[in-house]
Amino acid sequence: MIFIRFFTALWQDAVRYQSAAHAQKYLSHQYSKKGFDNPQAQSYTNCYPFMHYLELGRTYYEQAALAPMAIQPNLLFYGMSQILKACLLTVDPAFPGSTSVMAHGLSTRRRKKQHYEFIDDEVKVQKNGLFPHFCYHLFQMKRMEGHKFSMLYLLQRIPELQPLFSTMKGESAQMAVETIDEGAVLRHHSSLLDELHMTSGHYARFLSSCFKQNIVVEEHSRDRAVDIKGYTIQHPYYAAPLQFDIRHEQWYLPKLRTHFTQLPEVAVHYMLLYNLSMIARYETSWWMDVLHTHAGEDFPYISEFLYVTSVKMPIYVLSFLKEGEPSA
Known part of the structure; x- marks a missing residue:
């Protein structure tokens, strides 16, 4: 109820x-x-x-x-x-x-x-x-x-399914992202760079291409954090490849390159x-x-x-x- x-x-x-x-x-x-x-x-x-x-x-x-x-x-x-x-x-x-628009638009x-x-x-x-x-x-x-x-x-x-993937598969496909300075900075653990097999410079260019904005990446060795600057967070409706977990009000980024799309x-x-x-x-x-x-x-x-x-x-x-x- x-x-x-x-x-x-x-x-x-x-x-x-x-x-x-x-x-x-x-x-x-x-x-x-x-x-x-x-x-x-x-x-x-x-x-x-x-x-x-x-x-x-x-x-x-x-x-x-x-x-x-x-x-x-x-x-x-x-x-x-x-x-x-x-x-x-x-x-x-x-x-x-037209009637063609009313079809599902998919096949299986x-x-x-x-x-x-x-x-x-x-x-x-x-x-x-x-x-x-x-x-x-x-x-x-x-x-x-x-x-x-x-x-x-x-x-x-789908970020809400990541705990299930962790349990069933032993790992999730997304990494939690912290928002700092009212969303002006996105921060995540540097292990994501290892997952993507990228240097911070390559990652900055990659994100700039994904988000179609000039992205700056700063890596902090002391706490193994990576800061993403230059991206303006949009409504979750439009934010892909960023995903939003409504249960925990938590942003996520993919761990796989193929998931960095605007789908x-x-x-x-x-x-x-x-x-x-x-x-x-x-x-x-x-x-x-x-x-x-x-x-x-x-x-x-x-x-x-x-x-x-x-x-x-x-x-x-x-x-x-x-x-x-x-x-x-």
Whole structure:
């Protein structure tokens, strides 16, 4: 019941968007700020779809909180899809524009191999659909078509799952980062340089390329600390490759070079939920076997992920909308 009360409080802050007058004013502000033509007319057209996407998304998430785990992936995937559509209406007044945008935008192997394990599976980005559309319009990520992502890679990108990786695999894929001087300096243990096989100079150039900012790295031999200067921390929604653990309010950086990408955590959750929802629908025998026998190592990762995403994605998306509110 504690979770249900927390979830209700989380969504209560978004009740403002269930007023047509406020939703229209909010969208008009967004369209004017971004320089779209006829913001008033566009906002009148879109205020009700915007409200309906959020209302339906909330319904899916609320039902997922009450539902058995067997159907949670389906409810959470469709809930996330709906609230992302609301976000898209704030930056793309023509959304959806065509039916092709309403496809999932991802594909996976329908028939799973013998001895299948979820963490070894992968998804592939398609040319059209909701996934590449929101990656482009919300995060300015282009040329996603054909990219493949493994479930292990995606799970390793979620900071709340790192304790589980430490227990199950003996090591995590991320390192904690301390913020100093109100975020002006990021500090972590120098062992990360060893993990990445980099000198401090190489690391500075590497981070400058990743963050697209002029990064300065200072290494302190006495306490084996590394300071990162020159990076302005953004909202966690946009901060990748920095990741934010909402449980402990802790920032993390990857320990693997291949994880230093600007792939946002919102996209990570969408891909994982897409694949899990497909498995729950079409690989029923495997899915029910995992849920009831807990065979292999998949169940702990799936269970923990479903809990984290059920809370974290609404927080991220609703805070994204709240940041777009006009100043008082």
